[in-house]
Amino acid sequence: MFEILFEHINRKISLQEAEMEQLKTFFIPKKYRRKQYVLQQGDPCKYIVFVEKGMLRSYQVDDKGNEHIVQFAPEGWWISDSYSFLTGTPASYDIDVLEEAEVLLITQPAMEEMLQAIPAMERYMRILMQNSLISMQRRIACTLTTQAEERYLGFIAENPHIGQRVPQHMLASFLGMTPETLSRVRKQLLKKS
Amino acid sequence: MFEILFEHINRKISLQEAEMEQLKTFFIPKKYRRKQYVLQQGDPCKYIVFVEKGMLRSYQVDDKGNEHIVQFAPEGWWISDSYSFLTGTPASYDIDVLEEAEVLLITQPAMEEMLQAIPAMERYMRILMQNSLISMQRRIACTLTTQAEERYLGFIAENPHIGQRVPQHMLASFLGMTPETLSRVRKQLLKKS
DNA sequence: AAATAGGATTGATATAGATCAAGAGGGGGG
DNA sequence: CCCCCCTCTTGATCTATATCAATCCTATTT
The missing domain is CATH 2.60.120.10 (Jelly Rolls)
Structure with missing residues (x-):
């Protein structure tokens, strides 16, 4: 234990x-x-x-x-x-x-x-x-300077283990955006790659 | 010293x-x-x-x-x-x-x-x-949950000594908004009182 | 007194992201 | 097998705030 x-x-x-x-x-x-x-x-x-x-x-x-x-x-x-x-x-x-x-x-x-x-x-x-x-x-600096997409990328880069395990809408909330926005951000990212 | x-x-x-x-x-x-x-x-x-x-x-x-x-x-x-x-x-x-x-x-x-x-x-x-x-x-919670006006009010309530001493555009930057926005927020507040 | 510079204000417009609304999977439990 | 719950997606608007641009103000320098 x-x-x-x-x-x-x-x-x-x-x-x-x-x-x-x-x-x-x-x-x-x-x-x-x-x-x-x-x-x-x-x-x-x-x-x-x-x-x-x-x-x-x-x-x-x-x-x-x-x-x-x-x-x-x-x-x-x-x-x-x-x-x-x-x-x-x-x-x-x-x-x-x-x-x-x-x-x-x-x-x-x-x-x-x-x-x-x-x-x-x-x-x-x-x-x-x-x-x-x-x-x-760092989180504050990040919310002050960056926008949705970059913030999301930053998070999954630094916390891959967490990103996988929590429902997407909670991630959105943590990142200070709505679930809809996060969904669209991810769609954008898919297109790019 | x-x-x-x-x-x-x-x-x-x-x-x-x-x-x-x-x-x-x-x-x-x-x-x-x-x-x-x-x-x-x-x-x-x-x-x-x-x-x-x-x-x-x-x-x-x-x-x-x-x-x-x-x-x-x-x-x-x-x-x-x-x-x-x-x-x-x-x-x-x-x-x-x-x-x-x-x-x-x-x-x-x-x-x-x-x-x-x-x-x-x-x-x-x-x-x-x-x-x-x-x-x-608290600052993070605040930037996640509140908007410009409330954030400004919160800041001057908790840090009256600082609010007086720094130029307004720096305050705006600290609060994560543009100087223009802060200026308008303050104008609104004046009207209300 | 004129010139300069750093703020602050104000207005017009643009935009990222929120909000509202509807549907689309996709498991698990009955 | 179907229904319900939960999550995600997608589209159509709306809104808070950013951006751009012009003035204005005040204090300092010359």
Whole structure:
């Protein structure tokens, strides 16, 4: 159950056997089936979630009922409403399950304890945040500068594994366009090749 | 020269006098005048910059020569091309000076040394990254879900200090719209009130 | 005071992408 | 085998925002 997490951690820092054993105690393993909610908008986000298997997504529902996908989280990714988790305010995202999933949950207090007990994890979290930040920045730069077709191409180039696995209309939402537009973009691309 | 930085750090972690003294040794203080480049696209980003006074901005120039502002950094903010800084690859942003500035620079090696010497800074950096990440996420959610007027209102509500200080066309660029559009948005808003 | 330059505004037009609406597969469950 | 649900596609419009172009304003320089 902890394989992917350990692999992920060991790629960034090195932990001793004992620390790895101890680490396990801070997490709650859990399984979710397709379409199950992990977090609902309005509830406080009690956990940060690490995905061992399957795929989750976070999304926002606007006043017109449209879903706007914020993040896909396949195995090896973390997901949460960081703001809600940190401040205890009601979450503004929903998180649910796209593919039957096995995850590891950690609460705010457990996280604090863990960082006290295993200081190297402070470094891991810092690197993790740094990397997420970088990819967010690139995503922003991308939405500011490019248009539909280029954005789509960029995404599938960088995330081939995700592109295959999610329904097209969710991809469209993630990319900030309608399903119709994405469909037309893809048709254009087929013609070209 | 270190007042703002220390204040910023002490709001998140607590350092002893000795550590604060030691901290200073890792930074290079520097002054910049208006319009001066701190980083040019194509060069590797050697420093992360903390702004003590004045204001910097990072931006990308597209193929048509249009500037797309990625970040404003007034006093108390960090700025860099994190990706370039981390990997040593050529920067994809320019960073320059909007208001005559006093800054603190830290190099990659100095940063590593610092984190070794003062482990509490690992925590500070983690929290810093976390907070930036949160605001990035909100910005993305915002560009995905809202349109021009709402985006403008959101920005000035959250960053009144910045809104006043930068030329309107840069604000427009940051918000992902043209100067003309922002001008019209503001005109609309005036009428309403 | 004239000249210059960097913003901001305003109007006319163009366009990428949204929205609305209808159909077309294509599985799985009864 | 048929029906229902879900997803994707396609076509016809609509709209927010971009683009192009001209002025205007204000501050600074000469």
